[in-house]
Amino acid sequence: MDKAVVHLDLDTFFVSCQRLVDSSLIGIPLIIGGSSNRGVVSCASMEARKFGVRSGMPQYLANKLCPQAKVIRGDFELYTKCSDLVTDIIQESSPLMEKSSIDEFYLDITGLDKYFGCYKWSTELRQRIIKESGLPISFGLSVNKTVSKMATNEGKPLGALKIEAPEIHSFMNPLSVKRLPGIGNSTFQTLSRIGIRKIGTLAEVPMEVMGKLLGKSGMTISQRAKGIDHTPVKPYSKRKSLSKERTFQQDTIDKGYLRTLLTGMVEDLCFKLRSDNWLTSNISVKIKYTNFDTESKQYSINYTSCDFTLMRLAFELLESVYQRRMRIRLIGVSFNKLVKGRHQIDMFEDTEEKLALYNTMDRIKTRFHKGAIQWGTGFMSKQKEEKDDSEIKPAQDILFPSNRHLYESVGGDQKYHR
Ligand SMILES: [Mg+2]
Incomplete structure (x- = not known):
């Protein structure tokens, strides 16, 4: 029987948190991140992304692309608070939850479909999160973590995308290999050099060849390109x-x-x-x-x-x-x-x-x-x-007697969403 795995990802999370506490930031190009020119962008609002600004991009480049953007330093305490709130909501409703980053979750809801459609269940959970936290969130639903995550990414922002087993290949094959989770910039370059640009092409390369090209991760990437991923959803344990x-x-x-x-x-x-x-x-x-x-x-x-x-x-x-x-x-x-x-x-x-x-x-x-x-x-x-x-x-x-705060908690999220 196929599994039912949901991937949830808060949209432009750091930006959304900042907008919760300061409504003047809504609707404007906003960048969370590097205060110095040598820093990198942690998170960019949709308005800033329109100009090509991306997470992980050097700040000086972001400033060039979108000089009118407001740049603020992150407030990690706020993000942790918001993340905990969403975590609690999900944990309350879901049988098996994994928290894979501050703003991302995987749920294994296999079996729920017998009583309640999985898609309907996920949609209601998503609406509840938005209502109770005020934070926009997207989800993807499919048979494993890789495909669910890709469904979330393709549906963003405010996405709710379901990819059933028979649709996996037609969904994945036309997409750029860059969209496959686990493919970073250097792997992308390596694949581009030998002419592999689409996931469909990657899926046709024999696994052994990929293994020779990229080592152990090549084998994993090869499987994922075929829509195969047996990684289980691991139960969340707090600190x-x-x-x-x-x-x-x-x-x-x-x-x-x-x-x-x-x-x-x-x-x-x-x-x-x-x-x-x-x-x-x-x-x-x-x-x-x-x-x-x-x-x-x-x-x-x-x-x-x-x-x-x-x-x-x-x-x-x-x-x-x-x-x-x-x-x-x-x-x-x-x-x-x-x-x-x-x-x-x-x-x-x-x-x-x-x-x-x-x-x-x-x-x-x-x-x-x-x-x-x-x-x-x-x-x-x-x-x-x-x-x-x-x-x-x-x-x-672990119990310790003293506690000293060295820094204020400031910071930002940093990852390539696309
Ligand atoms: Mg996110």
Whole structure:
């Protein structure tokens, strides 16, 4: 039996949130994002998109295309609040929900059609979200995540598109390969170079050829082009955390060594964050003294997955937590209060160069192994690697005494919608 998978995506989410709190922003070309010229666009209103402005585009280019646009910095606290509200509404009505980013959701509603048409159900849910949150949202309904997401994208804004199993190929084949989820700019270039521009063409290339061309992701892309996607809708769990700790075989007092270890751990965790599309808003460092006394400290920060930002904070935390002249037996670092944020390194300090650097590093790590490329100091820690425990666990397991707000929460969303 075919599955019924709904993909929901809030339309120009950051723009819509800003308009909720300031109605003077309605109807004008509006850009959320880079306040400096080196920044990138996080989100653009439909009025700005008419001039060619897109998410992920360098701000200087957006300014050139649409000089009359109003540019504002993002307010991530507002976006989180709006996102939580929508999440609650969906969770209340849906049997199985996955939150794949701050403004995107997948629902598996297989079986609902017996009692209630899936399309009718989705339409009513969508109307309820719009009524209760004031935020415009689109949905796509089909038999798997890939096709549903594409249906949402094609129907936007205010879309409600259903693609049934027999219609999948006629729906997908004429579309540009760019519209296939998982195809980024560099894959698009590679495919263009060998003349593959339409999904229909891509679907005809044997999977093995795609595998040779693009590695493991080539096989996935090949399947998706045929409208096949077995990825399940994963149940949503609220805040998660990601942590790593080392217990030393011999207790140490060597701060240089501790910093080096910390660098390696932060680097690994950051890679994991970015691979799974997470951003963290809280970092903590803990140490255990030789007499088993444990100390820890944490900072609340602006959402990020940037190695440099988090390393610097980890060093600061280590300095403030390691106060006694006593050997320590364990050091740990954890990132807490994670949110989904795709193609993002930092909510408001992303620049094109930084995104490109991290994308390249992560590609090398994914293709080979995570030690294939490392920051200078992190490399040394691998030479002396000891016990390594990393896991994702619920944040409520972790209790810390202090809390310090380093930055205001400002930021923006950043992704290519098309
Ligand atoms: Mg959206």
